[in-house]
Amino acid sequence: MSIQWFPGHMNAARKKAAEAMEKTDMIVEVLDARVPQASRNPMIEELRTFRQRPCLKILNKADLADPAATQKWLDFYNKQKGVHAVALSCKKPSDVAKVTGLCMKIAPHRGTALKPLRIMIMGIPNVGKSTLMNALLKKRVAKVGDEPAVTKSQQRLYLGNNIVLTDTPGMMWPKIEHPSDGLMLAASHAIGSNALIEEEVATFLADILLMHYPQLLTARYGFKTDGIDGVSVIEGVATKRAFRIKGGDLDLEKAAHTFLQDYRTGAIGRVSLETPESRVALLASYQPPPSLSDVRTDDEEDEEEQEEGRPLRKR
Incomplete structure (x- = not known):
C-alpha cells in the first residue's frame, strides 16, 4: 500500500514558511525519534539549505524510541554540516529547558535586545511541535491534539531573553517516495486516518x-x-x-x-x-517507478515495428 497525504493548507503553509525563513536565524526541526529520517520533510531541508540556516534537530519522543537506535541517529545527524541533533521528550520540562541554550550556542551572534534570536520551529504533523512551543513558553499558545495537522496557521511569539519563536503548521511533502516511509509515518500517527x-x-x-x-x-x-x-x-x-x-x-x-x-x-x-x-x-x-516518458505502450511499439517493416510480435 502506497500512502500519500498532502492536505491543501500545507501548500500554502510551505509558501509562508519560505517567506518567513528569510527573516529567521535558525531552524528547529522536530522529528519523531522512532522514525527520524522518515519523518524528515525534504522540503524543509531544501528551504533551510537555500537560506543557509543552521538547524537544531530535535528527536522528540525519545522516551518511546530504542535508545541504541537513537544514539546511532544522533551520531548520523551530528556529522552533517550546520546541524546539531539532540534526543529528548517535549513533555519533560527538564528536557525542554535545554533547547534555548542549544539554540544560543548554534547562533551566538544573535540574542541581544537589538538583534533577537529568531527561531523557526518546523516539522511534519504530530511530531510534537506544538507541545514544544507550549513548554518553551510555559503556557498553552498552540493547539495540541492526537490527530495530525491540528495547527494550520503560522504564529510568531516572544519567548523572552531576546528570543522570537515562529511556529509553523505541520508540513508534509507532495509525494512520499518510499512506500515504507508512508507506512512508518502512518503507524506513528503523522498521517491522517482518512488516508490509510x-x-x-x-x-x-x-x-x-x-x-x-x-x-x-x-x-x-x-x-x-x-x-x-x-x-x-x-x-x-x-x-x-x-x-x-x-x-x-x-x-x-x-x-x-x-x-x-x-x-x-x-x-x-x-x-x-x-x-x-x-x-x-x-x-x-529502491527502484524508482518509470516516468511517463520512459513508458511505451504496446500500440506505440507496434506502430514503430510496422513503420520499419518488421513483423508484429505476439503478445
Whole structure:
C-alpha cells in the first residue's frame, strides 16, 4: 500500500514558511525519534539549505524510541554540516529547558535586545511541535491534539531573553517516495486516518516488530512469535483481548487499532522502526517507478515495428 497525504493548507503553509525563513536565524526541526529520517520533510531541508540556516534537530519522543537506535541517529545527524541533533521528550520540562541554550550556542551572534534570536520551529504533523512551543513558553499558545495537522496557521511569539519563536503548521511533502516511509509515518500517527487502512498499517508494523522486537510482543500480548507473520500478530491481539464481531469472528479492525495505539503510546515498549543502516539498505534497494516518458505502450511499439517493416510480435 502506497500512502500519500498532502492536505491543501500545507501548500500554502510551505509558501509562508519560505517567506518567513528569510527573516529567521535558525531552524528547529522536530522529528519523531522512532522514525527520524522518515519523518524528515525534504522540503524543509531544501528551504533551510537555500537560506543557509543552521538547524537544531530535535528527536522528540525519545522516551518511546530504542535508545541504541537513537544514539546511532544522533551520531548520523551530528556529522552533517550546520546541524546539531539532540534526543529528548517535549513533555519533560527538564528536557525542554535545554533547547534555548542549544539554540544560543548554534547562533551566538544573535540574542541581544537589538538583534533577537529568531527561531523557526518546523516539522511534519504530530511530531510534537506544538507541545514544544507550549513548554518553551510555559503556557498553552498552540493547539495540541492526537490527530495530525491540528495547527494550520503560522504564529510568531516572544519567548523572552531576546528570543522570537515562529511556529509553523505541520508540513508534509507532495509525494512520499518510499512506500515504507508512508507506512512508518502512518503507524506513528503523522498521517491522517482518512488516508490509510489501519489493518494494513498494523500488519506492516507487526512485521517490523517480529523482526527486531519479538520479545516485546510476547511480553505485551502473551503469545509466542516463532514462525508467525504480521497478520498472525493482529489475530493474536484480537484473540488475547477477546475482540470479536457479531457471529463470533475475530474483530481484526479493532485489534489493529489497539495494536497501533499500543505502539504510539509506548505500551509495547521502546521501539524504533528504522536505523541509519536500515535506511542505507532501503535506498540501495529502491527502484524508482518509470516516468511517463520512459513508458511505451504496446500500440506505440507496434506502430514503430510496422513503420520499419518488421513483423508484429505476439503478445
